[in-house]
Amino acid sequence: MLLNSVILVLREVLEAAMVVSLFMAFTTVSQQSRGFLLKAILLGLIAGATYAYFLPEISNWLEGIGQEITNTIIHIGIYLCLTGFLWLISSNIVLPNRLVKAVMMAAIILAISRESAEIMLYISGFRSDHFLMQSVLSGSLIGLGIGVSCGIFLYHLMIALKPAAATKFICVLVVVVGGSLMSQATQFLIQADWLPSTEPVWDSSHIISEHSLPGQLLYALMAYESTPTLSQIMVYLASLLLMLVVIISGRFSRSLQHD
Amino acid sequence: MKSIRLYLLLILVATLILVMFVSLLKGYQSSIDTAQRLFDERLVNTAELIASAHTGQTTADSSQRPSSDYLFFQIWNTKGQLLTRSDTAPHIALSRLEKGFDDVNFNGFRWHNYVHPDPQSQRWIIVGERSDVRSSMAEDIVLATILPAFFGILIAAILIWWLIGTGLKPLKNLSKQLASKQADDLKPVELAPLPSEMSQLVKIINQLFWRLDQSFQREQRFAADAAHELRTPISALQIHLHNLRQTYGDNSEDWQLMQAAVDRMGHLVNQILMLYRTAPEQIAAKAEQIDLYKLTSEVIARDYQQFEKRLQHIELIGESAMMHGHLFALETLLQNLLNNASKYAPTNGHIVIHVHPTEKGVRLTIEDDGPGIPADQYERIFDRFYRYQNENSDLQLPGCGLGLAIVQHIIEMHHADIKLTKSAFESGLKVVIDFPAALNK
Numbered sequence: 001m002l003l004n005s006v007i008l009v010l011r012e013v014l015e016a017a018m019v020v021s022l023f024m025a026f027t028t029v030s031q032q033s034r035g036f037l038l039k040a041i042l043l044g045l046i047a048g049a050t051y052a053y054f055l056p057e058i059s060n061w062l063e064g065i066g067q068e069i070t071n072t073i074i075h076i077g078i079y080l081c082l083t084g085f086l087w088l089i090s091s092n093i094v095l096p097n098r099l100v101k102a103v104m105m106a107a108i109i110l111a112i113s114r115e116s117a118e119i120m121l122y123i124s125g126f127r128s129d130h131f132l133m134q135s136v137l138s139g140s141l142i143g144l145g146i147g148v149s150c151g152i153f154l155y156h157l158m159i160a161l162k163p164a165a166a167t168k169f170i171c172v173l174v175v176v177v178g179g180s181l182m183s184q185a186t187q188f189l190i191q192a193d194w195l196p197s198t199e200p201v202w203d204s205s206h207i208i209s210e211h212s213l214p215g216q217l218l219y220a221l222m223a224y225e226s227t228p229t230l231s232q233i234m235v236y237l238a239s240l241l242l243m244l245v246v247i248i249s250g251r252f253s254r255s256l257q258h259d
Numbered sequence: 260m261k262s263i264r265l266y267l268l269l270i271l272v273a274t275l276i277l278v279m280f281v282s283l284l285k286g287y288q289s290s291i292d293t294a295q296r297l298f299d300e301r302l303v304n305t306a307e308l309i310a311s312a313h314t315g316q317t318t319a320d321s322s323q324r325p326s327s328d329y330l331f332f333q334i335w336n337t338k339g340q341l342l343t344r345s346d347t348a349p350h351i352a353l354s355r356l357e358k359g360f361d362d363v364n365f366n367g368f369r370w371h372n373y374v375h376p377d378p379q380s381q382r383w384i385i386v387g388e389r390s391d392v393r394s395s396m397a398e399d400i401v402l403a404t405i406l407p408a409f410f411g412i413l414i415a416a417i418l419i420w421w422l423i424g425t426g427l428k429p430l431k432n433l434s435k436q437l438a439s440k441q442a443d444d445l446k447p448v449e450l451a452p453l454p455s456e457m458s459q460l461v462k463i464i465n466q467l468f469w470r471l472d473q474s475f476q477r478e479q480r481f482a483a484d485a486a487h488e489l490r491t492p493i494s495a496l497q498i499h500l501h502n503l504r505q506t507y508g509d510n511s512e513d514w515q516l517m518q519a520a521v522d523r524m525g526h527l528v529n530q531i532l533m534l535y536r537t538a539p540e541q542i543a544a545k546a547e548q549i550d551l552y553k554l555t556s557e558v559i560a561r562d563y564q565q566f567e568k569r570l571q572h573i574e575l576i577g578e579s580a581m582m583h584g585h586l587f588a589l590e591t592l593l594q595n596l597l598n599n600a601s602k603y604a605p606t607n608g609h610i611v612i613h614v615h616p617t618e619k620g621v622r623l624t625i626e627d628d629g630p631g632i633p634a635d636q637y638e639r640i641f642d643r644f645y646r647y648q649n650e651n652s653d654l655q656l657p658g659c660g661l662g663l664a665i666v667q668h669i670i671e672m673h674h675a676d677i678k679l680t681k682s683a684f685e686s687g688l689k690v691v692i693d694f695p696a697a698l699n700k
Contacts, residue, residue, distance in 0.1 A: 002287060002398060002405075135398045138405055142280045145412075149273035149280075156270060213281065 001132050005139025006146075007211055008122055012115035013147025014220030016044075018177055019078070019111040021151040022170055023104045025158035026089075029166045032096040040105040044112025051117040052124070068192035074114045075185035079239065081107035082178045083246050086171060090250025150217070173221075175243045180223035182239035186232045187225075200227035263430075267423045272416045283408055287401050294397035298388065299360065299373070306375035306386040309334070329389040331370075337381045348387075356383045362390065429454050433461065445472035486532040493525045530661040533591050549589060551580045551621050551694070552614040558593040559612070565598070569606045573597075577614035580621040583697045584673050592669045595662040596625050596690060603629030609684065620675075620696040628684035637679040641667040 020041065027034045051058075051070075059067040084103040093100065119140065126136045158166050189195040205226035208215050218224035225232065309332055331348035335341055341350060347366075354361040354372045361372045365387075372387040429450055436448050447465040450457065500518055504510065556575055559566075566573045600610045604627040613624040632640060641663050670677050675694045682689040 001394065002402070003284070006284060131395055135395075135402055138402055138409075141409060142283065142405075145276040146280050149277040152269055152273040153277075156266075213284070 002135040002139035002142075005122075005136045006143040007216060009119055009140040009143030010147050010213075010216050011143075011219055012118050013144050014150060014216065015180075016111045016115040017147050017151030018154065018173070018220055020108055021155040021158070022173055022177070023108060025155050025166065026104075026170050028155075028159050029163045029170070030095045032101075036101055036105055037108065040108035041112055043105075044109040045116055047109055047113035048116030049120060051113055052120040055117060055121055062192075065192035065194075068188040069194075071114060072185045072188040072192075074110050075181045075188070078107050078110045079178050079181045079185070081110065082174050082181075083243055086174055086243055087246045087250045089167070089171070090247045091253050146213075147220075171247060175240055175247075176222050178243050179236045179240040180219075180221065183223035183225075183228075183232050183236040186229075186235040187223075190229065190231065195231050198229045198231065201230055201233060203227050264420070264423045264427055268416065268420050271419050271423075272412070275415055275419075276412060279408060279412065283405055287405065290401040290404070291394075291397050294400055295393065298393050298397065299371075302360075302371070302373040302386050302388060303375065305330075305332070306373050306384045309386065310375060310377040310380070310382070310384050329392040331387045333385040335383040335385070337383070342382065348385075352385065353387055354385055356385075363387075429457055433457065433464075437464075445469075445475070482531060486528045489528045490525070490532070493521065493528060496521050497525065527661065530665060533665055546583055546585050549582055549584050549586060551582055551584075551589065551623060552577050553579065554586070554589060555593055555612055555614050555623070558590060558597065562594065562597060562601075565601050566610070569601065569604075569608070571601060571604055571606070571608050571610060573610045573612070575612045575614070577612075578616070580614050580616040581696075582621045582694050584694065585669075588669045588672065592666050595666050599662055600625055600627040600629070600688075603627060603688070605629065611683075617693065619693070621694045623692045623694070624689065626682035626684065626687060626689045628682065628687040631681060631686045631688045632679070640679075 020037065024034060024037055027037065055067060057066075058070055062069055081103045085100065085107065088097065088100045088103065089095075123136060123140055126133050158169055161169060186195060190197050203226060208218065208224070208226065210216075210219065210224065210226050215224060215226070223232075223236070228236075328347055331345045331353075333341060333344045333348045333352065335352060335356060339352075339356075341352075344350070349365065353363050353365055353370065354374050356374060356376075358374055358376050361374060363370050363372060369390040370387040371390045371393060372385055375384040375386065376382075377384060429452075433448060433450055436450075445468045447468055448461055450461055453461060500514075500521060504514055504518075552575075555577075559573060559575060563573075597610070597612075604610055609628045611624075611626045613622070615622050642660075667677070670692060673694055675692055678691045680689045680691065681687070
């Protein structure tokens with residue numbers, strides 16, 4: 001049970017830690033205040049608790065696929081925020097900018113609310129089973145510790161770079177995380193039977209298992225799946241492409257303004 | 260990076276957590292495997308014990324068997340007949356009669372079974388254990404070793420916080436010393452013990468202080484020497500001018516302009532000399548208890564001639580007011596302010612001076628009935644070499660624009676506050692200065 005808890009909590013925490021540390025590094029590199037990030041984290045936790053509280057009801061929506069559809073909407077929401085962020089910082093804006101702050105806050109609130117709701121729901125499922133609670137809590141604590149530590153390392157890795165290189169690195173990671181979010185959204189739609197479930201295109205579980213620590217890290221970073229379906233791969237690549245187009249067009253509009 | 264201590268704490272604790280938790284997970288996995296092996300051995304032993312304890316060929320009757328809800332056994336003969344079973348066991352074989360371990364679902368649980376052949380008595384013994392109970396027992400054993408690690412990390416974090424604080428103490432001491440230094444304190448920084456990592460930094464800081472001190476001293480010496488050396492030829496020039504006027508009896512405008520220019524040059528040199536005599540280190544070193552009321556009356560008495568010459572009424576109101584300050588600097592301040600008041604007050608004008616002790620120190624107020632200064636010029640008139648010229652007045656007053664700059668300088672050295680407002684007369688300026696009772700506070 002401990003191992004299952006570690007894997008579940010680590011997966012959720014890593015995803016949220018990625019988004020938070022990326023934006024934290026961006027605010028540090030661009031010398032902006034970081035108080036709003038803390039507010040976003042707290043608001044995300046409150047939203048997560050609310051989401052977890054109403055999740056049993058939400059799950060019953062749309063003939064039992066409410067949770068999958070809500071999760072899909074949240075993932076698409078985060079993806080749109082990340083795309084907006086990339087557009088803003090690629091185009092000609094002066095930092096600090098209110099809109100950039102707003103999209104960062106929205107992305108963090110959405111990411112933390114979804115991930116924390118999953119964790120809260122998972123732990124609360126063992127409320128009545130004191131026998132398992134201890135190992136679930138220990139596993140969750142280990143998962144939380146590893147996830148947050150990875151986030152701290154990622155943040156310090158980014159701020160150790162020169163500002164220009166750090167901003168580029170942050171953009172690349174935002175694109176990768178964006179693709180991962182859309183790939184997960186596709187998975188939810190497959191679970192909800194809104195998208196057809198097809199045969200996996202490949203099986204790489206013998207190289208990196210999804211249940212191993214590197215597998216979890218890769219899942220958080222780029223939604224690694226050892227057995228992805230064609231629709232997941234297509235959506236993943238399309239999302240990456242869209243973000244790259246947004247960055248290029250942002251830079252293009254900036255160069256036009258400069259001319 | 261806002262704080263080195265916080266950065267080190269975060270990064271070290273994150274490293275500790277990452278390394279420790281990943282090792283714990285590895286340890287957990289191998290401990291669980293070991294525990295499962297031990298439980299399997301126990302299952303084999305139980306099967307062998309049952310085989311040796313039960314030798315009869317009785318048919319299934321479980322009424323006398325001890326029962327457990329997470330353990331069962333069945334004894335079958337080679338013909339596939341159930342000889343006996345525990346309370347919890349069903350009447351059908353829960354595993355195929357083949358030697359080894361097997362996992363099956365039964366009664367809403369997953370069971371881990373061991374099938375043991377007993378060739379002597381031609382029987383098969385099936386012993387099963389609930390998998391969830393096995394896992395929980397294994398986890399209980401392993402968790403007992405994991406839980407202290409959480410407290411260990413907490414204690415390690417506190418220790419790291421404290422140790423980093425201790426390690427950074429020399430840096431904190433250096434920053435404290437630099438922060439507490441007065442603007443004029445250019446003495447070298449002393450750190451004991453001095454860590455090797457900081458010796459170069461302290462050396463460079465002290466070299467900078469030394470060079471700064473040297474250049475300050477050079478600058479002061481130059482200004483003071485130059486002013487001092489200039490005084491003699493200017494005095495000689497003034498005497499020669501006077502003699503020339505006496506000899507030729509010429510009182511034309513050219514003579515008067517030349518006289519005014521030489522007087523102005525003399526005044527300027529005197530003011531520069533005064534500015535450097537009131538250097539911060541001199542003020543701090545030679546501060547003493549002074550009665551400002553008494554000092555003001557002395558300065559008025561000394562310079563009374565200039566007020567008398569212009570038929571000005573000067574009035575000193577107040578009482579004895581003791582304060583800590585530099586005598587020469589305060590004399591200069593009073594001289595400059597009274598000089599200014601006299602210069603701008605008209606003939607037959609009024610100058611009123613108040614000196615009173617206050618709760619925090621001493622208040623000095625000087626008012627005149629001159630033309631005054633517009634409020635937007637209050638800040639600027641303290642600038643060096645800035646002279647305010649009233650647009651409505653044709654009066655060309657002598658001066659070099661250093662008087663109020665010197666006043667401001669002396670006020671700063673005494674940590675006093677100066678305020679300019681309109682005087683109580685119809686027009687004119689009111690200067691209010693609040694001195695603290697003690698210097699350097």
